[in-house]
Amino acid sequence: MTIPSPEKEARGRKAAESFEKSDAELFENRQKNKERFEDNIKNAKPLRLDKDGNVVKPSEKKGFVYPDEPRSKKAKELLRKGKVVGYSLMPPRNHKDWIKTPKVEHISSSIYSSHDIYKQEQENIFSKVWVPCFHKSELPNELDFRTGQIAGQNILAYNTGTEIRAYRNYNIMQPSGTFAAQVVTSEPRLHCEVKHGGMVWVTLDPNPTQSVDEWTGGAFDCIADAIDTEEMEVFHYHKAVIDTNYKLWHDTNSEFYHDFMHYFNRVSGFNDEYFARKNIPFDNGHVNVSSFTVNYEEYDGFEDRGELSFPNLPPNQWYMVDLFPGYNFNLRGSAYRSDSVTPLGPNKVLIEFRGYGLKKDTPAERQTRIKHHNSIWGPFGRNLHEDLIGVAGQGTTMR
DSSP, rough: OOOOOOOHHHHHHHHHHHHHHHHHHHHHHHHHHHHHHHHHHHSEEEOOOOOTSOOOOOOOOOBBOTTTTTOHHHHHHHHHHEEEETTEEEEOOHHHHHOOOOSSSOOOGGGGGGGGHHHHHHHIITTTTTTEEGGGGOOOTTTTHHHHHHHHEEEEEEEEEEEEEEEEEESEEEEEEOOOOOOOOOOOOOOEEEEEETTTEEESSSSSSOHHHHHHHTTTTTTTHHHHHHOOOEEEEEEESSSHHHHHHHHHOOOOOGGGHHHHHHHOOOOOHHTTTTTOOEEEEEEEEEOOBBGGGGGGTTOOOOTTTOTTTOOOOOEEETTTTTTTEEETTEEEEEEEEEEEEEEEEEEEEEEEETTTHHHHHHHHHHHHHHHHHHHTSHHHHHHHHHHHHHHHHHH
């Protein structure tokens, strides 16, 4: 039998204490919510119902029952059927009620599950926009190539030695490799640019009306000095195929309320700066999120990350750039991540995750960046799996 070292035992005890603390806080919050609900019930004004269960207006002179009177058979029946909840009456709905068009401005939830809408999005959105397919560090040498997919079309990008070119791909199945010689083809080149920290951007549009800089429209300005000053390279790549609509993943990257499901975010970042953040909109549907200081040391087992950052980025800052229709760039102090979506159907999406460091990193600095990245965003990190579980659950309810 292997006896763990004292250091491992200490780390195990600390992790156990952290989970106990998390469970205790969760229980305490549930108790507070329960007490708050009971106070609301206690102070609520009960509805008056007639014998048919309809709400009686104060001016009406009818016999009525109180939902909170246990001797009232009607009230007890309504409570049993779940039609009276918290002293409010929930009118029953039949199938006709549920499918009728609301009389207010609305968006149908079918946008998250309709195959027709998925096909329209492929044709009218993904085949027209600039897509961050790869990073130039993934094909660093002459004749290196990478393959991918945009709007159902297979593509490849390869390093000619002087530039990166992109084409439609008809017969190369492997994800990456090195050609034996320069590509000679009658296939027209796809428009391709290397921008914003070395990302390789490709569009299927044969006549794009905007360059990558014009299309991103200033959304990268908040992190440009951090990702463009020094050469970067990919140190982490993994992908996930999730049974959900790609828009739900983009929503999760764009809004703030999902942070409440991350225990790490709650203990390390819920401060005045966090709640003062803003989503700043840009043309073409893009946004970026203003920064705040993350207190990593507040999470048991973590330490301050201010000693290692990106160029021109103050210690422990956190910026996000969310590009329409589904590309996220996330700069969290010492770690930088991007993810790109490839819809595979109305209820299935491929998400590719990349982690980046500086090309000039020392071995010790690179190891620190990898540790910091993977502790939050790696496949076994603190946050990423919670995001994926969230959007998978949303996708299930939308279908």
